[in-house]
Amino acid sequence: MDYFLTEEQTMIRDLARQIAEEKVVPVREELDEREEFPWEIMKVLARSDLFGLFIPEEYGGLGKGSLELCIAVEELSRACLGVSTTYAANALGTFPVLLFGSDEQKKKYLPDIAAGKRLVAFGLTEANAGSDAGGIQTTARLEGNEYVLNGTKQWITNGGEAEIYTIIAITDRSKGARGASAFIVEKGTLGFNFGKKEKKMGIRASATRELIFDNCRVPKENMIAKEGMGFIVAMKTLDNSRTGVGAQGVGVAQGALDEAIKFARERHQFGHPIISFQAIQHMLADMATQIEAARSLVYSVARYIDNGAKDISKESAMAKVFATDVAMRVTIDAVQVMGGSGYMREYPVEKMMRDAKILQIYEGTNQIQRNVIGQALIKEAAKRK
Amino acid sequence: MNIIVCIKQVPDTAEVRINPETNTLIRDGVPSIINPYDTHALEAGLQIKERVGGKVTVITMGPPQAETALREALSMGADDALLLTDKAFAGSDTWATSYTLAKAVEKLGADIILCGKQAIDGDTAQVGPEMAEFLNIPHIAYIRKIEEVKADSIRVQRLMDEGYDIVESSLPVLLTVVKELNEPRLPSLKGKMAAKKAEIKKMGPADLGADENNLGLKGSPTQVKNIFAPEAKKDRKMLEGTPEQQVDRLIQELRRLKCV
Numbered sequence: 013m014d015y016f017l018t019e020e021q022t023m024i025r026d027l028a029r030q031i032a033e034e035k036v037v038p039v040r041e042e043l044d045e046r047e048e049f050p051w052e053i054m055k056v057l058a059r060s061d062l063f064g065l066f067i068p069e070e071y072g073g074l075g076k077g078s079l080e081l082c083i084a085v086e087e088l089s090r091a092c093l094g095v096s097t098t099y100a101a102n103a104l105g106t107f108p109v110l111l112f113g114s115d116e117q118k119k120k121y122l123p124d125i126a127a128g129k130r131l132v133a134f135g136l137t138e139a140n141a142g143s144d145a146g147g148i149q150t151t152a153r154l155e156g157n158e159y160v161l162n163g164t165k166q167w168i169t170n171g172g173e174a175e176i177y178t179i180i181a182i183t184d185r186s187k188g189a190r191g192a193s194a195f196i197v198e199k200g201t202l203g204f205n206f207g208k209k210e211k212k213m214g215i216r217a218s219a220t221r222e223l224i225f226d227n228c229r230v231p232k233e234n235m236i237a238k239e240g241m242g243f244i245v246a247m248k249t250l251d252n253s254r255t256g257v258g259a260q261g262v263g264v265a266q267g268a269l270d271e272a273i274k275f276a277r278e279r280h281q282f283g284h285p286i287i288s289f290q291a292i293q294h295m296l297a298d299m300a301t302q303i304e305a306a307r308s309l310v311y312s313v314a315r316y317i318d319n320g321a322k323d324i325s326k327e328s329a330m331a332k333v334f335a336t337d338v339a340m341r342v343t344i345d346a347v348q349v350m351g352g353s354g355y356m357r358e359y360p361v362e363k364m365m366r367d368a369k370i371l372q373i374y375e376g377t378n379q380i381q382r383n384v385i386g387q388a389l390i391k392e393a394a395k396r397k
Numbered sequence: 398m399n400i401i402v403c404i405k406q407v408p409d410t411a412e413v414r415i416n417p418e419t420n421t422l423i424r425d426g427v428p429s430i431i432n433p434y435d436t437h438a439l440e441a442g443l444q445i446k447e448r449v450g451g452k453v454t455v456i457t458m459g460p461p462q463a464e465t466a467l468r469e470a471l472s473m474g475a476d477d478a479l480l481l482t483d484k485a486f487a488g489s490d491t492w493a494t495s496y497t498l499a500k501a502v503e504k505l506g507a508d509i510i511l512c513g514k515q516a517i518d519g520d521t522a523q524v525g526p527e528m529a530e531f532l533n534i535p536h537i538a539y540i541r542k543i544e545e546v547k548a549d550s551i552r553v554q555r556l557m558d559e560g561y562d563i564v565e566s567s568l569p570v571l572l573t574v575v576k577e578l579n580e581p582r583l584p585s586l587k588g589k590m591a592a593k594k595a596e597i598k599k600m601g602p603a604d605l606g607a608d609e610n611n612l613g614l615k616g617s618p619t620q621v622k623n624i625f626a627p628e629a630k631k632d633r634k635m636l637e638g639t640p641e642q643q644v645d646r647l648i649q650e651l652r653r654l655k656c657v
């Protein structure tokens with residue numbers, strides 16, 4: 013379907029697609045097999061300016077918005093979610109600085125991020141605080157001109173590989189939801205170490221590690237926004253990045269459908285290509301329809317954000333929950349369409365199915381997304397009365 | 398360092414179809430790309446510039462649509478682009494093509510001229526070396542590695558059937574490159590956006606100070622009578638023995654076939 017992309021948006025899509033086809037597809041199986049971080053591909057993305065897509069021009073970026081980021085993420089996801097997660101988590105980690113950072117912080121960090129010289133990660137989750145982010149236990153105590161961080165973050169994408177970390181920590185437990193703050197911590201800071209690299213079901217090219225803070229001192233200037241703003245920074249960051257997870261869903265689902273169609277045309281049973289069987293056609297038709305619906309929603313929400321919408325929690329949650337549920341269903345069906353071949357590592361859809369599962373879990377599980385949408389509905393209804 | 402890269406726009410297919418009546422290439426409906434070897438030539442030019450400084454200019458002779466190829470080269474990082482386009486250039490064979498390109502190189506001035514090994518449609522691999530002859534400068538074909546670039550000389554590896562030669566030349570020099578040389582970079586977004594807006598310079602015969610008699614169909618000694626795919630003959634014979642025995646047998650065979 014034609015989404016009336018501008019000439020520049022089409023350019024971004026074409027370039028991201030070219031990178032996906034030429035640089036990602038040939039190595040995705042090996043990256044998955046070896047659980048290898050995709051540094052070579054990150055270098056290509058950096059050289060192609062894709063890290064600067066959503067960063068303002070004054071900091072060396074291209075000054076584009078949510079839709080452009082979604083388009084790039086979708087194209088990379090079509091080839092490999094492990095690679096696109098690495099790229100998208102970089103944006104996730106950058107949003108706190110972009111949305112709430114001071115001029116000095118932006119000047120200091122954004123140009124390197126835009127150039128792809130330094131990767132970023134976002135650290136919120138802990139062992140005892142997943143969906144319930146309010147339960148985090150990592151603390152930051154002010155001592156003179158420094159904050160001293162203590163605690164452990166769990167399952168942090170790009171952990172160990174990134175140079176810049178945006179971290180949410182408790183500054184005053186007595187203040188409840190106003191008790192957390194956001195910090196920038198650079199790799200190499202004394203007292204900041206990495207735990208084990210997780211072994212995962214999918215997105216195995218993406219690195220997921222623990223971040224361990226042991227009396228880690230960061231200068232006061234590294235606090236993002238004001239003390240007590242930590243959860244607001246985190247929530248707005250997630251509101252802005254969630255559409256990108258939706259775009260990942262659209263991409264991986266499209267990639268799986270492409271493979272399924274190709275296979276169904278070539279595979280013969282009972283003397284006919286299996287695509288001539290109506291049962292197969294109907295599956296493919298449902299897959300294609302769901303993908304198009306997901307893409308329409310993701311693009312619409314991205315455009316809504318780019319037009320300056322303020323409260324985007326409900327809409328971005330809808331884009332995430334719908335598109336990622338579609339991704340799971342479609343990748344499962346792609347395996348089904350391809351039968352035993354779909355189950356084999358020789359074909360890419362078993363990886364797509366393993367990979368797709370993460371989309372329903374990270375950046376807020378799909379249950380939590382539905383909670384967000386439900387709460388927004390209650391709020392809206394109350395207002396109407 | 399002034400670097401000129403000659404790029405040719407070619408149909409994106411290994412199977413070029415020929416119109417049997419006019420004996421010309423059928424280009425309709427086939428998307429155009431930069432001749433793949435020429436993207437390696439461009440990458441080499443960009444790398445030389447990154448190493449020693451300078452400017453990379455891409456030139457092509459072709460119809461007005463060839464502008465797309467030049468814009469693509471700009472998006473990869475070329476500094477400037479020149480399109481040689483005019484009715485008078487139409488129907489050029491390799492002689493007329495290399496004459497025209499050489500005229501443009503003379504006009505711009507260059508220390509290093511880079512070409513692809515060959516074009517995937519015309520396939521002659523003649524244009525590069527012929528240009529060097531017109532320019533009266535040295536050329537080295539089939540470059541697989543550029544070892545060293547100095548202000549007035551260059552050292553390269555030339556691919557041979559078995560192994561490679563190391564060749565050193567003074568500048569200016571013309572090089573034709575093979576794919577082993579490098580991996581062409583992808584365009585960047587900023588490059589693409591700038592390339593979209595860039596103005597492409599155009600030149601015709603008068604701008605080049607070219608002799609009209611050497612241009613296009615008129616200047617092309619090649620007369621295409623017929624183009625066809627030669628029939629693959631299956632019966633072949635491998636000669637064995639010492640080289641002397643093989644020569645004897647070959648002569649006998651040729652006599653038997655009344656070839657000599």
Ligand SMILES: Cc1cc2nc3c(=O)[nH]c(=O)nc-3n(C[C@H](O)[C@H](O)[C@H](O)COP(=O)(O)OP(=O)(O)OC[C@H]3O[C@@H](n4cnc5c(N)ncnc54)[C@H](O)[C@@H]3O)c2cc1C
Nearest residue numbers: 134135136137142143144167168169373374375376377379
């Ligand atoms: C590969 C990977 C990468 C990640 N990357 C990052 C990262 O870069 N940065 C970061 O900060 N975090 C990251 N995370 C953490 C991720 O965001 C959390 O895993 C996620 O928020 C869910 O938390 P949990 O795993 O603790 O699940 P839990 O919160 O323990 O949830 C378990 C189950 O209970 C359900 N549930 C919980 N509460 C409710 C409720 N109130 N109503 C209904 N159902 C509920 C959940 O939906 C889920 O099904 C990553 C996780 C993974 C697996």
Ligand SMILES: Cc1cc2nc3c(=O)[nH]c(=O)nc-3n(C[C@H](O)[C@H](O)[C@H](O)COP(=O)(O)OP(=O)(O)OC[C@H]3O[C@@H](n4cnc5c(N)ncnc54)[C@H](O)[C@@H]3O)c2cc1C
Nearest residue numbers: 403421458490491494512513515516519520521522523524
């Ligand atoms: C028998 C025959 C019939 C032909 N008929 C026609 C015809 O009817 N119509 C037609 O349009 N063409 C025709 N051509 C093509 C045309 O003559 C040649 O393609 C052209 O002269 C270049 O030669 P080539 O393609 O063999 O390039 P090669 O010599 O193989 O190319 C080597 C390198 O030279 C450079 N180069 C070559 N051409 C150009 C260019 N135009 N601009 C910039 N750099 C260049 C590139 O770097 C290229 O990699 C014909 C060719 C042959 C052999």
